[in-house]
Amino acid sequence: MPPFLFDTTILFCIQHLACGGGQVGARLAHCADPGCSAAAVSVLQQRPYCVHHLFEVCYQKVDYYLQGLQEHTLQESDDRALRDFLAESTSVLTDLATSPVALDNLARARLLDLLLRVSELGQHLRRSPRRLLHVPVRLAFEAPDARWEEVTETQVISRYGARLSCHHRLEVGDLLLVIRLDKPQRARARVTWCRTADSGTFEMGIELLSCDNFWEIDWEAPQQTLSDNSSKSQSPA
Ligand SMILES: [Zn+2]
Incomplete structure (x- = not known):
């Protein structure tokens, strides 16, 4: 993820998007989850997410790919998408862990758990070539x-x-x-x-x-x- 996401200047622009100000941070204005108005903190697969929905999307994808690997149900397109997801989610989650974004204890625990699960997914992929x-x-x-x-x-x-x-x-x-x-x-x-x-x-x-x-x-x-x-x-x- 680009480091500018956490630049205070950009965050200032994001805050002003609601009233029409700011252009630079437009794609980070709000979480992409329908109905969520929280500010986005990360971009995953070209969609901005708040902390809560970033974690939710990551958990869903980890579970989906893990099941696919165990059941041999991944299609060829899934295989490519899995490798892309592993690389991008590792980068996004690591950036979040070291960013100044304030995370409460629960969010920090979920973040560490997700980093571990993404790592395990990668190990599983390497151990079980198909x-x-x-x-x-x-x-x-x-x-x-x-x-x-x-x-x-x-x-x-x-x-x-x-x-x-x-x-x-x-x-x-x-x-x-x-x-x-x-x-x-x-x-x-x-x-x-x-x-x-x-x-x-x-x-x-x-x-x-x-x-x-x-x-x-x-x-x-x-x-x-x-x-x-x-x-x-x-x-x-
Ligand atoms: Zn959200």
């Missing part, structure tokens, strides 16, 4: 009252899991056998989430339980982003 890879697999499910097999393919894979779709509804915690059709690999997996997809099929996340590096990918290789791999998404590995 690839947009369509690996053909056969799913085998066996329970006392149901038994089926289905051929499908992955949509996103990670070191310890995948997102895929199938025509059978599964419950969280259900166990499956995942058999790769392109290689002689099979592993036990646990369903971590399952939801109805637009096409009437079911989309789900699985966690691999019994195989190290099931996808046979060098996860330390430099091209780790979803966008880097989208062009190669038709080949398994």
Whole structure:
């Protein structure tokens, strides 16, 4: 964030915006949250926010991206947006922590908590690289009252899991056998989430339980982003 946001001259201009004075601080006049008339203290993703709504927006985004990483539901555009959010929010929150803006004890505690959560989100992203890879697999499910097999393919894979779709509804915690059709690999997996997809099929996340590096990918290789791999998404590995 530009350091001038906390310049007293600019704050003076912001205070006078209500009566038509001042041009420089126009985009910082008021918090962008509808119905909030508090003065903005920071700009995140080109929108000015008061302290309260800056924190609220950051918490919502951290939760959204964390869930997306855990459930393998982030799209390619989300992946880019996540990296942008990590860089910008770290900068904005750090600037706020060192700025002369008066924060009460609760706000300061929330600010430190948010900085920690943003940092953890970044660590999670680095620890859990994902690839947009369509690996053909056969799913085998066996329970006392149901038994089926289905051929499908992955949509996103990670070191310890995948997102895929199938025509059978599964419950969280259900166990499956995942058999790769392109290689002689099979592993036990646990369903971590399952939801109805637009096409009437079911989309789900699985966690691999019994195989190290099931996808046979060098996860330390430099091209780790979803966008880097989208062009190669038709080949398994
Ligand atoms: Zn606000």
